[in-house]
């Protein structure tokens with residue numbers, strides 16, 4: 001078991017990274033003294049894989065346990081499912097009960113369940129039990145919780161920190177190949193923005209990561225979790241120009257996701273991989289990033305099985321979607337640009353023509 005802590009005063013919490021320790025989840029939550037009734041928010045397939053073990057663990061720690069399921073897709077991060085969950089939770093909540101929420105799933109479940117926890121009765125405690133690589137290294141940490149609106153992703157949300165992040169590597173055994181590779185995009189992101197050592201490690205141990213060697217994955221999840229924890233500690237509310245580095249690749253990436261229709265042509269990690277390439281291209285064109293580093297980034301993305309070529313979405317639609325993005329503040333755009341592996345700068349007002357050129361560069365093989 002590896003541990004790191006997100007230090008945020010009275011909102012501090014532990015990130016636990018373990019292997020085959022689902023049975024100890026109940027005990028870990030018990031120590032937090034956060035309530036009596038666990039509502040596990042998950043989807044049917046995750047419930048089928050892990051629901052019984054998680055339930056048993058919580059029951060044996062003395063909790064009342066019930067499940068709330070939502071459909072298995074980004075569609076679950078919607079007003080409809082959010083309100084349905086709130087109503088269902090309130091119906092079974094009663095005098096003398098202290099409800100807390102367990103988010104059992106990937107980033108979709110984590111974002112939705114965390115958002116529900118943040119608004120039910122103006123906030124009840126929740127625990128993140130991430131089951132995808134992306135959720136273990138990224139979305140479960142840092143308290144950004146949200147649902148999507150028709151016009152764009154994550155537009156209704158809040159900052160609401162979990163009380164514990166419990167990442168069991170054994171969850172990843174059943175993860176579809178595509179989802180594993182999608183999570184790798186965020187892992188590569190951490191290497192590019194903060195850690196040349198992580199970047200080299202991914203390059204050298206890529207086969208072991210793709211084969212899901214537990215020791216290698218544990219190391220990766222721990223390293224990424226620690227990087228994210230340190231960034232979040234410095235800028236919990238994303239208003240000090242620190243946390244923004246986590247958005248590397250997400251400006252164009254989110255626009256690709258929106259233009260493609262969430263999850264249809266590209267999932268989050270695939271879109272972010274293309275977004276990282278676009279941002280690296282801009283950086284290279286501005287003479288901030290050496291071509292050799294751009295090519296290293298491109299090669300690692302490709303070797304990981306992530307896309308490096310844009311298909312099935314038009315440049316025009318991506319540019320249009322960009323206009324709605326939160327990161328285009330007050331008409332000004334802001335990009336996180338790598339200057340070398342492990343270091344980035346923030347640049348505002350990148351000319352529209354250069355953004356367009358960077359997206360067009362994704363059409364090349």
Ligand SMILES: NC(=O)c1ccc[n+]([C@@H]2O[C@H](COP(=O)([O-])OP(=O)(O)OC[C@H]3O[C@@H](n4cnc5c(N)ncnc54)[C@H](O)[C@@H]3O)[C@@H](O)[C@H]2O)c1
Nearest residue numbers: 072106107108109131132134135139144171174175179268
């Ligand atoms: N809050 C944040 O800081 C943050 C950061 C990054 C991404 N996100 C959000 O995360 C979401 C994407 O998350 P994701 O990539 O985890 O996708 P996801 O939650 O949709 O999960 C991917 C698929 O894997 C399945 N699955 C999950 N765990 C499994 C397991 N262990 N075995 C087998 N199947 C499993 C899910 O049912 C789903 O079909 C997006 O909505 C994105 O906006 C949030």
Ligand SMILES: [Zn+2]
Nearest residue numbers: 186250268272
């Ligand atoms: Zn992301």
